[in-house]
Amino acid sequence: MTAVPGTRQLVGEGWSLRAERIEMLQGNDWRAVIGVRRGLKLLVTWSDQGQELDVEAWAGEPEETEGVAVVDMGDGDIRLAPVPLCSCGERGCGNAGIQLSKWLPGEELPVLIELLRELPWTKTIPIPSNVLRGNGLAAIEDLDADTFTSAGSYLYAPGTGEIFPLSPRHLGGPLVAGHRGRRLRRLR
Numbered sequence: 437m438t439a440v441p442g443t444r445q446l447v448g449e450g451w452s453l454r455a456e457r458i459e460m461l462q463g464n465d466w467r468a469v470i471g472v473r474r475g476l477k478l479l480v481t482w483s484d485q486g487q488e489l490d491v492e493a494w495a496g497e498p499e500e501t502e503g504v505a506v507v508d509m510g511d512g513d514i515r516l517a518p519v520p521l522c523s524c525g526e527r528g529c530g531n532a533g534i535q536l537s538k539w540l541p542g543e544e545l546p547v548l549i550e551l552l553r554e555l556p557w558t559k560t561i562p563i564p565s566n567v568l569r570g571n572g573l574a575a576i577e578d579l580d581a582d583t584f585t586s587a588g589s590y591l592y593a594p595g596t597g598e599i600f601p602l603s604p605r606h607l608g609g610p611l612v613a614g615h616r617g618r619r620l621r622r623l624r
């Protein structure tokens with residue numbers, strides 16, 4: 437998968453997508469912001485080393501607006517919802533473990549975008565226990581003990597099923613533990 441900054445195209449095998457903007461990073465890495473629909477943009481980061489895309493869903497400008505989560509309403513009904521800012525004021529804190537944020541093979545990006553365009557919105561507040569998890573395209577990783585303990589964080593207590601608040605201010609933990617966990621796991 438390649439990015440063509442001149443035409444703002446992301447090009448894969450048999451498909452291409454128009455991005456709102458593309459930034460070239462070190463080496464062959466790049467990141468792009470894709471306008472999916474009203475109230476939903478994807479920040480996609482390509483690392484040549486990883487051969488996968490890091491995808492994050494945002495309501496607007498990444499890092500400056502609310503994250504967007506996919507809420508599992510039950511019976512296969514999945515919907516989009518913005519992630520409220522945590523009371524501590526750290527956006528990464530409220531988003532961790534809730535925002536749609538995952539690794540994805542580049543070839544699956546057009547399918548994910550198509551799916552996200554179709555989903556209805558919900559006023560349900562996304563929380564760790566209602567967001568879509570598992571292997572689905574729009575799902576984030578399970579809160580398995582492996583991910584979290586390997587990140588060396590205190591976010592998840594294995595065996596208790598209890599998830600603690602994620603703020604660095606609350607716990608002195610990493611700012612966005614979910615990201616850290618995923619990256620470590622990928623590198624292992």
Ligand SMILES: [Zn+2]
Pocket residue numbers: 522523524525526529530601602603606
């Ligand atoms: Zn917080």
